[in-house]
Amino acid sequence: MGTVDAGRFDVEILPFLSERIRTILQNKITVDVEEIRLRTGKPLIMQDSQGEWFFNSSGKFRRWDGKVNDCAGAGSDWTGKGRRLDGNVSDWVCKARRWDSKADDCAAGKANNCDGTGSNCDGDEGCVIVEPMDVAQTLELITSNSVYAFQEEIRNGYITIKGGHRVGIAGKIVSEGVYVKSIKDIMSLNIRVSKEVKGCADKIFPYLIKGENDLYNTLIVSPPQCGKTTMLRDLTRLLSTGCKVNGFRGIKVCVVDERSEIAACYKGVPQNDVGVRTDILDSCPKIAGMIMGLRALSPVVIVTDEIGNEGDKDAITRVLNAGVKILTTAHGYSISELKARKEVMELIEEKVFERYVVLSSRGGPGTVEEIIEGENFKNIYKGEFKNIYEGEK
Amino acid sequence: MLVKILGSILILASTTYMGYKKSLKYKRRPTQIRELQACFHMVENEISYLESIITDIFNKIAESNKSIISDIFSRTAEIINAGNVTGAAKAWETSVTEKADTTCLNKEDIEILKSFGKLLGTTDKEGQLSNIALTLHQLKNQEVKAEEEKRKNGMLYTRLGIMAGAAVVIMIF
Numbered sequence: 001m002g003t004v005d006a007g008r009f010d011v012e013i014l015p016f017l018s019e020r021i022r023t024i025l026q027n028k029i030t031v032d033v034e035e036i037r038l039r040t041g042k043p044l045i046m047q048d049s050q051g052e053w054f055f056n057s058s059g060k061f062r063r064w065d066g067k068v069n070d071c072a073g074a075g076s077d078w079t080g081k082g083r084r085l086d087g088n089v090s091d092w093v094c095k096a097r098r099w100d101s102k103a104d105d106c107a108a109g110k111a112n113n114c115d116g117t118g119s120n121c122d123g124d125e126g127c128v129i130v131e132p133m134d135v136a137q138t139l140e141l142i143t144s145n146s147v148y149a150f151q152e153e154i155r156n157g158y159i160t161i162k163g164g165h166r167v168g169i170a171g172k173i174v175s176e177g178v179y180v181k182s183i184k185d186i187m188s189l190n191i192r193v194s195k196e197v198k199g200c201a202d203k204i205f206p207y208l209i210k211g212e213n214d215l216y217n218t219l220i221v222s223p224p225q226c227g228k229t230t231m232l233r234d235l236t237r238l239l240s241t242g243c244k245v246n247g248f249r250g251i252k253v254c255v256v257d258e259r260s261e262i263a264a265c266y267k268g269v270p271q272n273d274v275g276v277r278t279d280i281l282d283s284c285p286k287i288a289g290m291i292m293g294l295r296a297l298s299p300v301v302i303v304t305d306e307i308g309n310e311g312d313k314d315a316i317t318r319v320l321n322a323g324v325k326i327l328t329t330a331h332g333y334s335i336s337e338l339k340a341r342k343e344v345m346e347l348i349e350e351k352v353f354e355r356y357v358v359l360s361s362r363g364g365p366g367t368v369e370e371i372i373e374g375e376n377f378k379n380i381y382k383g384e385f386k387n388i389y390e391g392e393k
Numbered sequence: 394m395l396v397k398i399l400g401s402i403l404i405l406a407s408t409t410y411m412g413y414k415k416s417l418k419y420k421r422r423p424t425q426i427r428e429l430q431a432c433f434h435m436v437e438n439e440i441s442y443l444e445s446i447i448t449d450i451f452n453k454i455a456e457s458n459k460s461i462i463s464d465i466f467s468r469t470a471e472i473i474n475a476g477n478v479t480g481a482a483k484a485w486e487t488s489v490t491e492k493a494d495t496t497c498l499n500k501e502d503i504e505i506l507k508s509f510g511k512l513l514g515t516t517d518k519e520g521q522l523s524n525i526a527l528t529l530h531q532l533k534n535q536e537v538k539a540e541e542e543k544r545k546n547g548m549l550y551t552r553l554g555i556m557a558g559a560a561v562v563i564m565i566f
Contacts, residue, residue, distance in 0.1 A: 137479055144448060144473075145480065145513070145514040147515055148520070151444075
């Protein structure tokens, strides 16, 4: 877990890439791939937990260790490891290689002088550059040739594909006032590989439940990229399915998944395990969803991501007034920082939340810093900075 | 003499058949245009209320009524899914070209279908809907014309077939 095995990648991501890129990437994906970036006119980049990878036309690729500038000056020697994705590490020494952060420079292959012998590195012709056609084709495949069906997603800047992976879009925004109508001239696509880390919430789960079928209103506080949604998803699964170890029976859960991140639905089918008693309102506006769920689905708890916008407070108050619990998240580094935000501050001051879980990435994404009890703000759990992904690596 | 009689019967039968075939084209065309319109109405509904993706819509159409016309839609979905051509527009055009001869539609109708495909899937909802509306409008006009032609030419070709056959037979004798 926490990784995508190559087989899954072949089925879930590769078919959505343009034919050319597909051929390049075939069988060359590392297991812990995090992102694939397609920027028109720029090199194709894959990122995994170790850093960025570039590709060349012979299909091999190498890592720059993020030290692109180090080899900029002619005559400066440096040793780079050209690692193949199949895990074989082929070392090669590259001397006097110019980079200049200009991908085109290495495209000619003329500036590359390996071992001073005049032969090119790996016999390459430089990096694979993403062409406009690649972006267009990839977009076509992602939207199943039906752009109209993804209007709302495009407006929000991303599309969720099967498997829960998300494709971010950048280009020229067509707007009307503050409202984004569409994105045209799409230049960049960022494919973020979704990670479901089952069991990452096991540790904190006992602190959030009350007896065998109730829980505390909980707010997960975390900076971006710290596993907030991953944690929320796993908590949802535990709440819904139940957890024998903690003697928790499982309760009815309604997930308002505004950004299709929690359950990552594809055609309505959740791509992540969110439990057996879970109803999902996929890509539903948060406020409308909370009210809808409340009326129609009789949940015990409503789960939603990233509160803090106008109107969220009222919706949450309505949920609580109906005797339904709430489990949600907010961007922030600590509770004191959260208080600076009006909507959240009011909720904190009214002691709406009974438990706060503070995350960080000190020990990797998903580090639980502390759990705070909401009545007197007393610390009830101090994390030992354990990385949730650690178990898998 | 017997050979002559047999021969003339054969000639008469075949020309009559030819005439009949030709008239069938006229007779069936309005029906097929109406079918097309029904299919496009379905596409319209699917897009405006459900925002389903093209392949889903086209497969649904093919499921709900199997006919020469709905074959165009299912074939398009097939081509898209096969992934050999890129773009729904290309897939649609290929499918229409392939299926054109199996239908009773004339050149004009086929042109309308092809021009519908050019915007298929590439614009937002409003764009798709207005494209469908335009196609429906054009098909409506074609239907009126087709009815007219059916009335005029339908019987004409059946009769012409018989007449031509009869003329040849008379010349033989």
